Amino acid sequence: MLGTSLIAAAAVLAAGMTGGAQAPAGRGPLTEMTFAVSPDSVKAGSRITLAGVAGAGSSGNAGVVDLYFRKGENDDYLRIGRLAAGDSGRFGTTMTANASGDYMAVYRGNKQRGTASGSDYVSVYTTRTIKRLVYAWSATNTQCHPVCRTHSPDVTLGTGPVHVSFQRDCGPTRSGGSLGFTDDPWNKHEPGDPGWREFPEGAGPTEFDLAPTAPAGHFYLTWSSVQRERGQATLCNLSYRATQDTTVVTYL
Template sequence: MGSTRLLAAGGALAATLAVAAPVVTPDRAVAVPAPARGPVSGMEFAASHDEVAAGTPIVLRGRAGYLDRATGNGGRVDIYFRKGRTAPKVYLGSAVAGSSGRFRFPTRANASGDYVAHYRHRKLAITADATDFLAVYTSRQVDRMLFSWTATRLSCLPACKAAGPEQLISAAPVKVKLERACLQPGSGGRIGFTADPKNAFRAGDPGWRDFPKGDGPTDFELEPTATKGHFHLEWTSATPPEGQLASCDISFTASQRSVDKNYV
């Protein structure tokens, strides 16, 4: 019974609302216009590089003011540097934004951190802020060890082989130091850096050095065309006379000159 009374009352209320306000169908609905939107102000700002060596001259560039207007954006841009997000800002100087809003500020990069730009319109109460991070590093040339291998008293009959793991190298020449001492003269082989799983040697390939009879320098350079591969060595002892041994002591190291970066 209670539910019946609630339904009746609800029906009466619905009827009353129907009489008091006309029903608006979707076809007859009137769109409410959005409030008028004023010009959009802001700032575009960036350093000329993502990272540079310490002491490098750089230029900070940007555009500020009404970004959808080509004129009327004259103002001043103050430039600050901040070493870390919690460090205080250090004032570096100011730049003038022309009527287009464009500005530039030359400086010298000495440390990694944020460059912060603050813009103020010349006449209107318009401001904008932007930040860009720049990484700064010092560098030095170092010899990076790539691979080394040593073995002693190898018969190398029919052949001794050594293969390093797959690795990445840079495009710079690879410095190799090879030491070999064999009981039998004429023992020789080859060494190289290759991406070929079969380690196929091709005469004239700058990534290989061939020692068919063991003759050749102990210090030399390889210039592989591949930057992903492995080092490979093959060595064969000459057949010894009856009653003599075939034995070789072989070692080689491969290194590469690279740049060691230290971010400051």
């Protein structure tokens, strides 16, 4: 983020800043400052660079630069350091960022230069990973002979794999099917499609990952079981739960 640039004609006042005295009045050629902090958005504990140039012209600008920080607009600025600007007026340092807020640099001038200041805002954040529920479905005592089918409403996925917990119980009868995620209205898929899992004869894991190629679509489950005896229903208990890891960003 490009910091603000203020000129000496504004007469920088440091009276409201803890650790600083009132800046001297402007004098000599028009004094300017360019100041910026980079990067402008960082993870807590990262290093940031505070740098700028102050004065008038390319030489004769040596002087003291005080650095200040405040977390909120209603907070007082606290002095956090002091630097020396070289003859060219350039100054800079690095420090660790632990909170969002405004950084300000105040150039105190010299016998030929007046005062100037500049400020820049930095966002500081933390991250944590949580499991987001994408979709869940369950049914009990469902007749799956010859076949039962169900699909979810349209959902939008985040990035990364979809973790699925799939439970099925059709008693002692043989059963099998498939479960996947697709944007195809006919639910077509090829063998080995990373967005699908096949369960021949019902065999397969109860916990697995899908890697759909479509960022939006629906889940589709098809399951079938053989008839136990003539006229006797085959009832299944089926359920699945799909989640994704999601990164939550909190600004400090």
